[in-house]
Amino acid sequence: MTQATLSALLAERPFIRFWLARLAAVLAQQMLMVAVAWQMYDLTGSAWDLGLVGLFQFVPALLLTLPAGHLVDKLRRGRIFALCMLVQSGVALLLVLATEGAFISRELILGLSILLGAARAFQMPSQQALLPMLVPTHLLERAVTLGSTGMQAGVICGPALGGLIYAAGPAWVYGVAGGLLLIAFGLMLSVHDPFLPSTEPTTLASVLAGVQFVWQNKLLLGATSLDLFAVLLGGATALLPIYARDILHVGPAGLGLLRGAPAAGALLMSLLMLRWPIQRQVGRWLLGSVGVFGLATVVFGLSEHFGLSLLALAITGAFDNISVVMRMTLVQLETPNEIRGRVSAVNSIFIGASNQLGEFESGATAALFGAVGSVVLGGVGTLAVAAGWFRLFPALARRDRMLP
Incomplete structure (x- = not known):
């Protein structure tokens, strides 16, 4: 910037x-x-x-x-x-x-x-x-x-x-x-925001208008669902206590560092993006960042070295932040103001569901395949999602600038 x-x-x-x-x-x-x-x-x-x-x-x-x-x-x-x-x-x-x-x-x-x-x-x-x-x-x-x-x-x-x-x-x-x-x-x-009161009657169709708008706008559908599936599959947060105690052997203090590493990586990436914002090929950057997130998740899943695990988690946070910033910006730019609240609500549901269900998915797969198998499979799944979204949502992959 x-x-x-x-x-x-x-x-x-x-x-x-x-x-x-x-x-x-x-x-x-x-x-x-x-x-x-x-x-x-x-x-x-x-x-x-x-x-x-x-x-x-x-x-x-x-x-x-x-x-x-x-x-x-x-x-x-x-x-x-x-x-x-x-x-x-x-x-x-x-x-x-x-x-x-x-x-x-x-x-x-x-x-x-x-x-x-x-x-x-x-x-x-x-x-x-x-x-x-x-x-x-x-x-x-x-x-x-x-x-x-x-x-x-x-x-x-x-x-x-x-x-x-x-x-x-x-x-x-x-x-x-x-x-x-x-x-x-x-x-x-x-904070005095400009406001024009809506005269639209309250009906079931108006409440669900945000869902309909996202479903019909393939670029928004691709961006919001990308976050849902990436976090659903790639989140390893719920299993960090197992890694801290049984795999990395670092105890509660190490668990605190592991939990803070993604946020630290995201903070650093935010500062870098303030100085050097992404201006071209935003669709490829969005999908590519999810791919790097998945790859770093795989590295974390296989790592038995505390320093490498911290680095991998920091990278997941950094590239997840790229995805979040670009997705949120695209959602706001592509949505008319009169429906922005309802579209933001849909986005909020996707974010909340991915976080909560992601923890359940991690626990369920860990029960079947062990903690390492769960994290590695989730990272591979995230890589597959990023690759698949290039084909399923070509308008998103081809998006060059934030402003069309």
Whole structure:
């Protein structure tokens, strides 16, 4: 990114406030995930209950995302995002009160997990659909890249910060997270996005309009389904504890480094893309990056050397970030503003499903073929998907520039 381009992007004050709000939100959400999981395990000692925390967040997010996308297209997107921040700060405050008042329980944590999942169902499509309204079209790819930079920084720093604060007690983590979410809420109230209220009647067809639009637009279908299948097959996150303990023999400290390696690689790639954005052959870059992701997954699966494993995971994160930035930019550019919320909701479902089902797929194949066999087969499957998408979606493979 040239100095002039960076200066132009930083001059977009609504975007900068939105970027800071998202950074605060990611930090808070990562801290909440660490504290809630740790406190649940302290309360019950049950791995099953840890899984339920994730499930109770995923199910309402899955069920509500399409209706949320429709609402995002009818109301002010910035206000919806702000309300999501306020709801999540309320959850954090209730966790503080429950912890300090000694009425925290398994049932309360699971109930609040449902509320967190519902809030995030509205947060994801609103933040995705809002971004193109805050920056000029020619700055959109850089804005997406800068947003990815902040998100990866939050993913790296949030869990570490939450873990450090947890030493003083879970209530402190919830309090800091709640404060960050209130900061995000205040920042979003100052973001005045241009808004034209929709007069489209609410029907089943209008709620599903995003699904129909993606299905009919083969370029978007190829881009969104590429991420779904790549992460579904190639994700190795769920098996990292097995690698840390039984294959690499690095213990809990090594597991922390393994978990952070993809985000570190993604952060570095985001910084490189800010300086040198991809301007030509974007379709080949998108498909090629998924291929490299699959190849690095295979290397990680076969590696018995800790340094090589860290490098392979960092490469998966770096090239996955290329895919994410380019896919998100293409989705926003190819979608009319009046339907952007509903299309973003479809994209959110694909992302959520790939992450959650990917962990299940990894566990299921590991039970059949072992951890190494599961990861290697997933990486090979991702390579096959990248190659197959060249033939199935030629318009995507031939796309030269972001702007047609």
